[in-house]
Amino acid sequence: xxxxxxxxxxNGVYKKAAFEAVSYAKAVADQAGETVTAISVNPTDSSxxxxxxxxxxxxxxxxxxxxxxxxxxxxxxxSEVLDGNTIVFPHTTDASSxxxxxxxxxxxxxxxxxxxxxxxQSPFQVKRRAFSGKGFMHAKAxxxxxxxxxxxxxFGVKENAVSxxxxxxxxxxxxxxxxxxxxxxxxxxxxxKEAEVVVSAGRGMKGPExxxxxxxxxxxxxxxxxxxxxxxxxxxxxxxxxxxxxGKAISPNLYIAIGISGAIQHLAGVNSSKTIxxxxxxxxxxxxxxxxxxxxxxxxxxxxxxxxxxxxxxG
Amino acid sequence: xxxxxxxxSVPDTTSKINFTADKSAFDKNGIQWVINPLDEFxxxxxxxxxxxxGATVTVLNVGDATTEPVIRKALAIGANDAVRVNLDPKxxxxxxxxxxxxAQNGGYDLVLCGKESIDYNGGSxxxxxxxxxxxxxxxxxxxxxxxxxxxxxxREIEGGKETISVKLPAVFAGQKGLVDEKDLIIPNMRGIMxxxxxxxxxxxxxxxxxxxxxxxxxxxxxxxxxxxVSPDNLDELVRLLHEEAKVI
Ligand SMILES: Cc1cc2nc3c(=O)[nH]c(=O)nc-3n(C[C@H](O)[C@H](O)[C@H](O)COP(=O)(O)OP(=O)(O)OC[C@H]3O[C@@H](n4cnc5c(N)ncnc54)[C@H](O)[C@@H]3O)c2cc1C
Numbered sequence: 001x002x003x004x005x006x007x008x009x010x011n012g013v014y015k016k017a018a019f020e021a022v023s024y025a026k027a028v029a030d031q032a033g034e035t036v037t038a039i040s041v042n043p044t045d046s047s048x049x050x051x052x053x054x055x056x057x058x059x060x061x062x063x064x065x066x067x068x069x070x071x072x073x074x075x076x077x078x079s080e081v082l083d084g085n086t087i088v089f090p091h092t093t094d095a096s097s098x099x100x101x102x103x104x105x106x107x108x109x110x111x112x113x114x115x116x117x118x119x120x121q122s123p124f125q126v127k128r129r130a131f132s133g134k135g136f137m138h139a140k141a142x143x144x145x146x147x148x149x150x151x152x153x154x155f156g157v158k159e160n161a162v163s164x165x166x167x168x169x170x171x172x173x174x175x176x177x178x179x180x181x182x183x184x185x186x187x188x189x190x191x192x193k194e195a196e197v198v199v200s201a202g203r204g205m206k207g208p209e210x211x212x213x214x215x216x217x218x219x220x221x222x223x224x225x226x227x228x229x230x231x232x233x234x235x236x237x238x239x240x241x242x243x244x245x246x247g248k249a250i251s252p253n254l255y256i257a258i259g260i261s262g263a264i265q266h267l268a269g270v271n272s273s274k275t276i277x278x279x280x281x282x283x284x285x286x287x288x289x290x291x292x293x294x295x296x297x298x299x300x301x302x303x304x305x306x307x308x309x310x311x312x313x314x315g
Numbered sequence: 316x317x318x319x320x321x322x323x324s325v326p327d328t329t330s331k332i333n334f335t336a337d338k339s340a341f342d343k344n345g346i347q348w349v350i351n352p353l354d355e356f357x358x359x360x361x362x363x364x365x366x367x368x369g370a371t372v373t374v375l376n377v378g379d380a381t382t383e384p385v386i387r388k389a390l391a392i393g394a395n396d397a398v399r400v401n402l403d404p405k406x407x408x409x410x411x412x413x414x415x416x417x418a419q420n421g422g423y424d425l426v427l428c429g430k431e432s433i434d435y436n437g438g439s440x441x442x443x444x445x446x447x448x449x450x451x452x453x454x455x456x457x458x459x460x461x462x463x464x465x466x467x468x469x470r471e472i473e474g475g476k477e478t479i480s481v482k483l484p485a486v487f488a489g490q491k492g493l494v495d496e497k498d499l500i501i502p503n504m505r506g507i508m509x510x511x512x513x514x515x516x517x518x519x520x521x522x523x524x525x526x527x528x529x530x531x532x533x534x535x536x537x538x539x540x541x542x543x544v545s546p547d548n549l550d551e552l553v554r555l556l557h558e559e560a561k562v563i
Contacts, residue, residue, distance in 0.1 A: 010473065015473075068479075069472075069477075070451070071442060071445070071451075071452045071453070071454060072445070072446070072451055072452060075446070091438075092473060093454060093455050093470075093471060093472060093473060094472070094473075096438050096439075096442075096454070097442055097452060097454035097455075098442075099439070099442070100407070100411075100438075100439040100440075100441070100442030100443045100445075100446065101442045101443070101445060101446040101452060103408070103439070103443065103446075103526075104408075104411075104442075104443050104446035104447055105446060108526075109408075109526040109527050110407065110408070110437075110439050110443075110526070110527070111527055112436070112437055112438055112439055113436055113437075113438070125530060127533075129436055130434070130435050130436055130532070131326075131332040131341075131433075131434055131435075131436070132433045132434075132436060133535070134331075134332040134534075134535060135332045135334065135341075135532055135533065135534055135535060136532065136533040136534075136535070137435070137529050137531075137532050138529070138530045138531045138532070138533075139527050139528065139529060139530065140527065140528045140529075140530045141526065141527055142525060142526050142527065142528065143526060176482075177450075177451035177481060177482050177485070178451050178453070178479050178480065178481045178482075179479060179480045179481075180477060180478070180479050181467070181478040181479060181480055182477070182478045183472075183475070183477045183478075184475045184476055184477070185472070185474055185475035186474055186475055189474055191473050191474050193473070194473075197562070197563070221563060232491075233496045233497075239457075239491055239492050240471065242491065245328055245352070245433055246328075246352045246353065246433070246490075246491055247491065249436075253562045254556070254560070254562040254563065264328065264329050265328045265329070268328075268433075271535065272535075274560075274562070275556070275560040275562045276538075277552070277556070278541075288541050288543075289541070290538060291538070291541045292538060292539070292541060292542065292560065293541065293542050293543075293544060293552060293555055293556070293560075294541045294542070294543050294544070295543070295544050295545075295546050295549075295552060296543070296546065297546030298546075301546070302546055302549065305549055306549050306552070306553070309549050309550060309553045310553060310563060313553060313557060313563075314563075
């Protein structure tokens with residue numbers, strides 16, 4: 001029986017998280033000697049993009065009623081075309097709204113925030129993130145059907161080209177409970193949870209007027225920007241940038257923390273980053289204990305210099 | 316209007332997380348318990364609707380008797396009454412089932428939850444409750460207004476936000492932004508005193524079906540010692556990131 005995967009798109013365009021979920025599904029399928037079937041709702045992108053990561057079948061749900069997102073209606077639609085016992089979702093906001101509803105509809109087990117390929121498939125057992133990054137849990141599914149959501153940037157995107165085929169399913173799912181009034185998307189900004197490099201700053205930056213140098217560094221690195229909680233509480237930065245236990249949990253390849261003390265609640269959201277660089281004027285800042293590389297010094301001098309040096313090697 | 320707020324009792328955010336010697340469970344020794352911080356946004360929102368619309372607010376916790384201090388704190392913040400389902404929750408599904416059962420019997424217009432608990436990070440209970448109740452579900456809510464039997468909610472999406480109208484009854488999972496951080500209510504003496512006499516009903520669980528088991532737990536391995544680089548030698552930092560860590 002095929003391993004299914006929910007390939008999330010935004011306005012028809014596949015997200016990196018979708019390719020990661022397909023890569024994960026392919027690893028699950030290979031373990032079991034199966035193939036991967038991807039499900040997507042109203043994509044405009046080519047299915048070739050999914051074959052590239054190992055999906056042999058792509059089911060494109062076409063439904064005008066699903067033009068706007070509704071967790072319940074999307075779960076209903078996926079449920080109608082799902083014909084297997086295992087389905088992988090990315091752990092994005094939308095997908096992690098659909099997955100719990102689908103789990104109840106199908107009477108499947110749901111394991112969220114998974115980090116690695118399963119340790120076993122019958123029973124399905126897998127390592128997942130827990131305690132806000134302060135620990136790991138090995139979770140076992142009871143029963144035969146299982147849904148997993150893959151923590152972003154944990155498993156990685158792995159190319160694994162297969163030749164695939166696509167099937168269109170015309171559905172008309174009732175979607176009456178919710179109605180979209182307005183939709184605001186900031187264009188051109190890198191998604192924080194998907195970013196491989198994140199430049200983050202805290203109260204040490206003294207004020208919002210100083211964020212230009214944080215953004216300059218982020219720009220030369222092709223990075224997303226983030227901040228500590230007090231920075232978003234005071235309104236220096238939008239709360240969508242707040243990382244930590246009560247903000248977003250991220251795991252980029254490189255996390256650069258500038259003027260952030262490294263409180264336990266901040267670390268909880270960032271300590272699964274692969275490489276951590278800390279820049280802080282206080283040599284005693286706790287963050288140095290959780291860093292790979294540290295610089296004790298004034299951010300206002302270090303940032304512009306570092307930006308120039310990185311520009312030089314990237315140039 | 317009747318509002319049900321689901322609260323989870325979690326280790327205080329400064330807690331060091333340890334596991335039992337055989338790694339089979341979270342070690343609760345020496346842990347301070349608090350209301351899950353994301354649930355606090357939901358609770359405060361409910362109290363605001365209580366003030367502005369005369370709603371009644373019931374807090375619900377699925378937990379054994381040790382969670383009662385956390386429930387009393389929610390009552391001190393302003394909830395009218397509380398229900399505790401007498402079950403040490405084992406997974407998201409069993410928790411959601413108990414919540415849905417209380418919600419069904421109580422005829423609530425709104426069920427408010429936090430988006431995720433900071434202990435097991437399931438992020439699954441609110442959506443499961445919605446489906447068990449066959450109600451609409453809005454995750455990652457950062458705004459909520461009620462007008463009669465319709466809600467206007469703002470939800471966070473990747474790189475933006477979306478405003479939607481939702482027919483009640485419905486389930487909302489809140490996070491930071493649902494109310495301002497500075498509006499979170501710290502219980503005062505009067506609240507604490509009155510919380511002692513507010514009704515806290517204990518009900519027995521309806522089922523015990525578990526769908527996911529925690530088999531074992533690991534701590535996060537420590538990082539290798541930090542390499543310090545002089546601020547006068549940023550070339551060295553760039554070199555290390557480029558050649559050693561291979562991240563730029
Ligand atoms: C329930 C709860 C949940 C929380 N959740 C989160 C969360 O999700 N995320 C989060 O981030 N926090 C969270 N916190 C807050 C957390 O405890 C810390 O207060 C916060 O992370 C500190 O932010 P900061 O490091 O930016 O500020 P500060 O603690 O003020 O530290 C600023 C740092 O900047 C350094 N600095 C100052 N000037 C310079 C300079 N010129 N150059 C270089 N360095 C400089 C200082 O040495 C200091 O280390 C939470 C707290 C609670 C109680």
